[in-house]
Amino acid sequence: MSKKNIALLAGGYTGEYEVSINSAKNIAANLDAEKYNVYTILINRDRWFFQSDGEAVDVDKNDFSLTLNGSKILFDSAFITIHGTPGEDGKIQGYLDMLGIPYNTCDATTSAITMNKAYTKALVQGVPNLHAAKSVKLFKSDMHDVGTIAAALKFPLFVKPNNGGSSVGMSKVHSVAELPAALEKAFHEDSQILVEEFIKGREFSQGIARLNGKLVVLPATEIISSKEFFDYEAKYTPGVTQEITPADLPAEKNKIIADILTEVYLRLNCRGMVRIDFILDEQTGDFYFIEVNTTPGQSANSLIPQQVRAAGMSVQEFYGNIVEGSF
Structure with missing residues (x-):
């Protein structure tokens, strides 16, 4: 051969x-x-x-x-x-x-859509058992009246660039007074931004991939950050964030999450491996969607390789499967 x-x-x-x-x-x-x-x-x-x-x-x-x-x-x-x-x-x-x-990876359309947090949220609307934080999308070219934003949403708020690539430009805001600076910081990274209600709970990130033609949901990773939220510094500074793979979740929660991930993958027409980030609301136990990552990090300690090993698979076999799936 x-x-x-x-x-x-x-x-x-x-x-x-x-x-x-x-x-x-x-x-x-x-x-x-x-x-x-x-x-x-x-x-x-x-x-x-x-x-x-x-x-x-x-x-x-x-x-x-x-x-x-x-x-x-x-x-x-x-x-x-x-x-x-x-x-x-x-x-x-x-x-x-x-x-x-x-x-x-996913095709051109899916890749472009999932890079846009607001569009992705619109498309996963209505997936059974999946919730999305209430949010407002703003364009740099518009006027931004902080009073209107504050009236529409409940503090604390998350302000973040709509462009889904990285965690740069995000802020957590506790009052109207903090909004202008947070908007400016996010607009520095992107011409569209998202202001959304902060969901308090446990944060998870979980891979799903098509292997030998079958959809396989990998074990979840729980992300525990000593910072207020998982930003660029928390992501790439050793010791700031703990990653627990496989996450400590009861079997029935894992089942619900696997069903949600599968539905999101199919609905967005994903291909290959993707990683989906979500929060479990500490009050209600509901599952809140954060974003889909269509080219997730693959360095030796990245989440997907951790999850592949936790599932008892070899990373070599996993990547081989991804390559074969592309043909």
Whole structure:
């Protein structure tokens, strides 16, 4: 059996560039070398290139190929592990679609929609047992009357960029007086923002993937942060956040959550592996939707690899399944 050529796409245009590089290293180390030739291609605003023996070789974007030592390499599939734009928002997916090259993630439409928190919330509305925090969406070009916002929603509020890539630009606000600064901070990151009611409860993040044609819900991870909420610092500073995999949840809760995750995955037409973040309201025990992550982090300690190991699967077999599922 001839080996397949896999283009592992990493980098991107956001602050999570380094996180993406770490994801790619872990994926490359865990793809079966007997089945796949893996080429890590770095994508940034200036160029798309492959490091070969210390030298950068540019990708020919006409047919998404590399020429190494005089021979042209075409790819059987792309494994996208870019967090944020252009790998999580559908742009790379649209390019690969036009060339007829399969890839591991959701399609261009689903990737673009799930990057937008407000649109995603609208689409998962009505999933049985799933709730969404009450929210208001604001555009930078509009006038923002804090009095109107304060009248529509109950404090404390979360102010966050609508663009779903990372946790930068978020604030938790306890009073009207704090709103203007929080709006400004979020608008610094995005031209659309979301102001939503804060749901107090336990926070979880859980993977779901199509493996050998079947949907498999991975064990949940509970995220316990010593900060007031899980922001960029809490995410990437050692010791600020505890991650417990598998989460301590009763069997009947796990069953309800698995059903919700499956319905969200199908309704949004997801592909490959995604991670869904949610909160269990401490008062009601209801499940509140936060967001869907369509290119979740894959460094060795990231949540999905933790969950794969907790499910008793090998990470190598898992990634192999994801690649095979792309064909």
